Amino acid sequence: MKVRGCGTRTPGGTYLVCTTSPSGLPVEYFVVDPPISMDTKPFRSPILHEQNGTCHVIIWIGEKFYPSAVDFIEEARIQGVSRRIPNTFPLEKLTANSKMILIHPKATSPNFVQLVENSQLPEHKCKHYNKLTRKPQPISSHENYREFCFWHLYYTLAKTETETKRTIGNTHYHVPFCKEIAQLTTTINYKPAVFATFPIHKIEHIRDRNGKVNPEFIKKAENIKIPVEVVNE
8 A cells, every 4th residue: 555745544525746758758757946926825625727718636745744745746756746626626627737736845045055055065966947847857957956956955855974865754865965055044035936747647535434435426537538537545
């Protein structure tokens, strides 16, 4: 059973899913780099957002379950993305072009670049992807720390050399230790930002504890344009 940072999936729940594939694009492609700062407060329910005739779903990724946006990305690398939405959500408005737009409260920093500008820092490899060519396209101002890069967040997580391993649910990964940045962690300011957008490959509805499916969902599924699957977990 997959255990995510937010736990296991709920019987009777409905989820937007982006799957992983050996032949698919790497998770780096879906990262918004640099993250887009948002002046917004935490929200619980996903928000339907229409742009250029296509409806997307804006989702808040809470710090309680994912202390860093990095944690979510590394979980997605292994397990894909599965985000619960209310059964009353207007799923019929979503199409094959709809995306999950993800916001985390600590996805960007307005003062990181200023704090590190006089430090002797390790060589940084920006993992930015060109969305049109679907190929890596590092941003030079990110690599020399002149502009905030999503991948800079990885350096902010290990405060000591013994804290480089992180665990989120049953996903385990390592982050680098950078002494110069570790010494600044208490002074780094963060802001909410859009840090990733993922396609919605399908909608999964979990059977209830008796193995049954809500009749109302079955009726609703007839009008959904994205593939729908009923699963046990």
